[in-house]
Amino acid sequence: MKYVYLFTVASLIIFSACKKSDYLDIKATDRPPLSAQVSFVNARTSNTGIQFWTFTQQITTSLLYPGQASPYLATTYGNVQINVTEGTGSSYTVSRQFGNSATYSASGGPNGPIATYYHTVFAAPSTNDITKDSLILFYDDLSDPPASQAKLRFVHLATQTGDLQVSLYDGTTPKSLSAKVSYGSAANGDINGSAYSLGPFTNVNAGTISIVVSPANNLKSLVIKNNNLTNIKLEAGKIYTVFLHRVAGEETVAADWIVEK
Template structure:
């Protein structure tokens, strides 16, 4: 049975805001700090889901499989993210993220950072196991002229490592629960290395996802606009499909 990769502990510190500048402003005039999080239902169960931080529902309406929210202002630091189905109130998943407002070695897994952008996926650990959550930090800095930014995430349990290719796009051997070219330990580790974006030429192309043995599992037509960032993720096991998530 393959285990879902949950975000590891990290080295170093990253701050989402300039603390000195923030404290120079009178307390009554300071904008409230919040993390920006978008929520994605990458499960295959047909029942839509809502996301919560602690006891506060943050999605305004349930998300069907493959659907995602906009970036929502949510609590940062030590945050419990919960998942409910439909109009129900019982938690299908209740997972703690982080215990500080920065990306730190004690995060385990690290949580939302103020002023940063994040994506949280609801996924299956495997075909028979319970649901879980994965959090990525989204680096939305503009790419070079003529380029778009692309991230590929394998969220199809029990299919093994997957490849994504198509007209200048090539991501290989991406394990389940991982983003392509991610670094989860060592010298290259940072918040953004957990789910890095790669620059690709802007424009339209056909994408296909294949197994390590070369079997084509899914195809999709994609149009990547210059200056924009996208995540392409797989959904499903028996029947796999590609979902394209625009970030900006």
């Protein structure tokens, strides 16, 4: 029995050595790097173009002007500091750390970007001081909509307009997207809930639609500068985000569209 036992131990040592050698033969370059996918959007009131950074690494490759969005870009995930610079400058106009809080809070923010997931980060005026910028992160569910439908998200970033109500018309019965959308929020989004409830998309019938936006208190109509909310053609299977933002130096607001997928 002693000799059998010794032989077994020796076999295990040889087997373990072979397995360890096989593991060490795997190169780090053989493993695909993990990253989050983030689309960056300029919803500021300044006409100056901006760049987005994570820590000291510039992520966007060209200046984004008001109403413009980048494609989804591979970005650091987890606890991430996102920064914004103007023009060719190097000073940060706004900087925010995402990922340093398990739940949403005004100071800590939501969890940071998640590896292999999709997100949108808006640069927009601060809620309490429109002369300063803030950063808002949404988690994007880019799963396909049902057959013959599109997915639509409405984001309110138009300063000094108060809470908004949003309805969709497709030629028949108007459909309420949200009775109340607060500044800095998406319709039907729950900023106090789980990360995945932030900035949700709504399934809508594909075809030609119009969106009507008015103050939640119904005291006055909302003037949309570029009339981008009427006779919109939504393609089946596509995913869209529409966001309102204040036009620099004017009383009107603009509506711009992002085709997410």
